Amino acid sequence: xxxxxxxxxxVFWTSLSFITLLLIMKRYAWKPILRSLKLREERITFSLRDxxxxxxxxxxxxxxxxxxxxxxxxxRDGLIREARxxxxxxxxxxKLAAQNEASKIMEKAREQINRERKAAIADIRxxxxxxSLDIAEKILxxxxxxxEKQQSVMEKYxxxxxxx
Amino acid sequence: MMIFDRCIKLAGGKRFFKHFLAIxxxxxxxxxxxxxxxxxxxxxxxxxxxxxxxxxxxEYSILSFTNGRGEKIKVSLPLPVIIWHKGQLxxxxxxxxxxxxxxxxxxxxxxxxxxxKVYLTDASGAINHxxxxxxxxxxxxxxxxxxxxxxxxxxxxxxxxxxxPAARRYSRKGALVAPKGAQxxxxxxxxxxxxxxxRAQIDKDKADRFxxxxxxxxxxxxxxxxxxxxxxxxxxxxxxxxxxxTLTLAAFTFILTNISGSKHYWKDVFVVPGTPLPIxxxxxxxxxxxxxxxxxxxxxxxxxxxxxxxxxxxxxxxxIFVMKTIFVAPVSVFLSIMIYCLEFLxxxxxxxxFTLLSSLFxxxxxxxxx
Numbered sequence: 001x002x003x004x005x006x007x008x009x010x011v012f013w014t015s016l017s018f019i020t021l022l023l024i025m026k027r028y029a030w031k032p033i034l035r036s037l038k039l040r041e042e043r044i045t046f047s048l049r050d051x052x053x054x055x056x057x058x059x060x061x062x063x064x065x066x067x068x069x070x071x072x073x074x075x076r077d078g079l080i081r082e083a084r085x086x087x088x089x090x091x092x093x094x095k096l097a098a099q100n101e102a103s104k105i106m107e108k109a110r111e112q113i114n115r116e117r118k119a120a121i122a123d124i125r126x127x128x129x130x131x132s133l134d135i136a137e138k139i140l141x142x143x144x145x146x147x148e149k150q151q152s153v154m155e156k157y158x159x160x161x162x163x164x
Numbered sequence: 165m166m167i168f169d170r171c172i173k174l175a176g177g178k179r180f181f182k183h184f185l186a187i188x189x190x191x192x193x194x195x196x197x198x199x200x201x202x203x204x205x206x207x208x209x210x211x212x213x214x215x216x217x218x219x220x221x222x223e224y225s226i227l228s229f230t231n232g233r234g235e236k237i238k239v240s241l242p243l244p245v246i247i248w249h250k251g252q253l254x255x256x257x258x259x260x261x262x263x264x265x266x267x268x269x270x271x272x273x274x275x276x277x278x279x280x281k282v283y284l285t286d287a288s289g290a291i292n293h294x295x296x297x298x299x300x301x302x303x304x305x306x307x308x309x310x311x312x313x314x315x316x317x318x319x320x321x322x323x324x325x326x327x328x329p330a331a332r333r334y335s336r337k338g339a340l341v342a343p344k345g346a347q348x349x350x351x352x353x354x355x356x357x358x359x360x361x362x363r364a365q366i367d368k369d370k371a372d373r374f375x376x377x378x379x380x381x382x383x384x385x386x387x388x389x390x391x392x393x394x395x396x397x398x399x400x401x402x403x404x405x406x407x408x409x410t411l412t413l414a415a416f417t418f419i420l421t422n423i424s425g426s427k428h429y430w431k432d433v434f435v436v437p438g439t440p441l442p443i444x445x446x447x448x449x450x451x452x453x454x455x456x457x458x459x460x461x462x463x464x465x466x467x468x469x470x471x472x473x474x475x476x477x478x479x480x481x482x483x484i485f486v487m488k489t490i491f492v493a494p495v496s497v498f499l500s501i502m503i504y505c506l507e508f509l510x511x512x513x514x515x516x517x518f519t520l521l522s523s524l525f526x527x528x529x530x531x532x533x534x
Contacts, residue, residue: 011408013307014412025380030354033327038339039339
């Protein structure tokens, strides 16, 4: 069988071609390609691990942020409550102070008015006294103008006076 | 013709079938003329034609036709013949043989090309046969660049032309750039062979040592298979369907397997631990023969698959000339297209199987026991 008999020439050339090809390919093709692929795989592995770490970090940060937010919210609520209490207190105090002040002023004003009134009354009394004296003087002068009049008045008064 | 009329009726409005028939009719005149020429010649010998096509040759046929004056014209590329005889090296082009009509002198003897083989003859060019028609003349040491060698070298060049630029891109741009151009063909192949063939069979820490060999063998077989499928000039040689080719590659696997075999592997072959003595007496020879049957199976499998594919395609085409009718041409062409598709698959499959089994054998030899 012709096709089943190996041909030494072809065996020689196949070996030569294959070995040459293997050496060239190993040196110039497989080495850079396989090295690059390995490099890339390592890079991908590292990147995936980094990504995983970053993700975990993110989750942790998110948790921290959430906690901080919660804390801040509580703090804010506390502050607001405190501020409200303080405000009420201040308002209360201010009201009280204002009332006190107002009543003090009222008191003073009342005293003033009283004093003024008393002074005015005293003045009016004086004025009325003086006026009465004036009037009395004038009336007396009018009345006591004539001698008989003076006489009648004296008599009248004297009549009234009982000599006990 | 009746059958075809019926077929058309059966197919009814099916356009595809009509188109197919139309194409076949277009092919008819060419095939017809071929048929006429054959009738003028002696009886068509399909077996001889097939054997000629799957065998080796000293020239690369490009074209052969009969011109208007009825002369047969053969256009072929002569290849260098390299003969070593009695300490003398002779290199000449195969065209010196004039297709076997002329003798080429070497020292005191003459070389004659007879049925695609070079024999040593006397000055008259006599070829002696014995009773079983085998040639008695001696063959010189023949290192000629035959059609298969030329095709094999072409495959090497193709491989270098594809892979080295791609590899240079890797070394230039680094691994972190998206693959481009040849890289996009190279990378899936390399990754497939490395991950799905080699690493699947060989322990990971040892696999890298064998990766270049197995990658090279995979692509060498694959490209030769595909070149063998191309029916015209740069292809058409049956290198990977030649027993010498498969023998050589199987021998490389055999050598590599056995020189890298671990202590454990040899112990399994020659001691077969854990079995009683009578079984050992039985198993050791079997294991020992097994060392050789494994590469032998590799050799035969590739050879038989590729050669068988070529034989089927050639046989289907031969039907036209054997039956001397053009009407069988559509069937022949259709079936050979189907076989071609199958052969294309087989090209990949056989390269895959050869590499897979090689790495399996290497894996058996080097892996730690699980």
